[in-house]
Amino acid sequence: MTLDELHSLFDPQVLALIDAHAGDDPAAFALRFHGRSDLPVRAIAEQIACRKKAAVKLPSLSRFPLLYTRLALEQASGERAAEWKASLMQGRRAIDLTGGLGIDTLFLARRFEHVVSCERSEALARLAEANRRVMGIANVETRIGDSEEILADYADDSFDWVLVDPARREHGGRSAGLQQSSPDVVRLHDLMLRKAAKVCIKASPALEISGLETQLPALSAIIAVSVDGECKEVLLLLDRAHVAGQTPKVRAVCLGKETFEIVSSGSEPPDRAVAETPGAWLYEPDAAIIKARLTGKLARQMQLEFLNRTVDYLTSADRVEPFPGRSFRIEECRPFRQKSFRKELAELEITNAAVQRRDFPLSVEELRKRYKIGESSERFLFFTKDASGDLIWLSCRKA
Known part of the structure; x- marks a missing residue:
């Protein structure tokens, strides 16, 4: 989405049109209004399509008239995972290095006095900013530009937590590796821990979890999070106080009708009890x-x-x-x-x-x-x- 398209969506008449056609088929809407030079038809059709997806992915947030882009909505955390992830963090100040659509930032804003949201794309940053205004959230500061440069400009210990959800797209495909992500959290390991005592990295659910402590010496916990049976993300928690070489705790969190959690004690026996024959x-x-x-x-x-x-x-x-x-x-x-x-x-x-x-x-x-x-x-x-x-x-x- 361009800045011009975004600004056109702020027009009250355009927002009213989106609301009026929220139940329409996006393709049918685009065909019906094709040729209307006075309307951002493509952008409106995109909003209609995104609202349908957001109703499932962001059930309570979608009750607000928020704006989206297809890619940002696809990459954003689902509401349940974002809310649970935010529950791991608290303090006075936090920084989200990869603001995107701003879903994680919204939930961080409920747990911190002040949150800095970094985003490279000005259009996406302004869109997320507009959504926060609609929701009445006033304790988030928007920073536009390269997140590494922005973070480096802050004094050490400026934050209690750093949150980063690195992009995992490479040459048009997807990559689960940490060093192939953007930003490269392996390279930024020391910088992030200078600016905050604790870091939460949202990694791909396809990430291989063994041996991560060799890439991230401060890795204290690995948490696999699922929503309704589907693994959505792997969270890597870094702690400045973690003793290098100490095995990180591994935890599974299953978010369904009820929440189930199980944690490795680090000393589970490797053998498996195998049934002679399957039971009932x-x-x-x-x-x-x-x-x-x-x-x-x-x-x-x-x-x-x-x-x-x-x-x-x-x-x-x-x-x-x-x-x-x-x-x-x-x-x-x-x-x-x-x-x-x-x-x-x-x-x-x-x-x-x-x-x-x-x-x-x-x-x-x-x-x-x-x-x-x-x-x-x-x-x-x-x-x-x-x-x-x-x-x-x-x-x-x-x-």
Whole structure:
């Protein structure tokens, strides 16, 4: 979005038009008003499309007539994750090095007396500033320019916390690595910790979490955060007081109807209790637990066993609830034999199913194509290995 388009959206008549057509199809709106040189038609259509997405991603914030850009809304934290992340931080002053649409900044403003929001794009910075005015938030200072240069200009210990959500786009694609992000938080490690005693880095959910302490010596905690079963972000907390070489704590936070948390003690035994045969119930832990590699601790805590030594499927004879993840009732568990599998599906009258596989030689696409399995939300087929390493398949119903 250009500054001219943004300024045109501030026109009360244009804002009223957005409100009046909020329920329209954006493409249909653009076609209907095509050729209207007196209106920013493309920008209005973008706002209509974004408001529909914001209603899901930002349910309470979207009750305000906020402005968005497609890319900024896509990259912004969801409301639940942003609110929980802000709960980790408090103090007098904070700086958000990557303001963007400003969702994280909005929640930081509730916990700090003063927040500095840095943004390279003037148009996006002004858009976020306008949104804060609409919401009556007055304790945020906008800084436009390179965030590293802005941070370097402040005196040491100017802030209690630094928050940074580095861009993970590289040459048109996406990169999960820290050093490929912008800004490069590995290079800025020492600078950030001079300006604040604590730093929160919002990293990609695809980030490999092992060995991060070699890149970030002050790394004190790694937190995988999921919302409704989908891992949304990995938070890396840096603490100036952290002893270099000390293993960071690893934590999984599952935000759903209720919040579930599990933390590594740093001394979990590496061995897994593996069931000789699957029980009556199958469990798939929440994505944040799998990401944090805490399935073993969860299994010991809930007295569950693994299906095998390599995957994060758990099982039990009796149902364990509530379970942080998905639970399934096992109806069939059989050895997987390629020659007879099609016949077995026909005998069980299985034509449609949701298909999942872990540690299995055939992909989901190959299984669907080869055995003509349609889609279903009622039945689930799991393909994996048993305790002996033999291929098995399970037919299940979701609890």
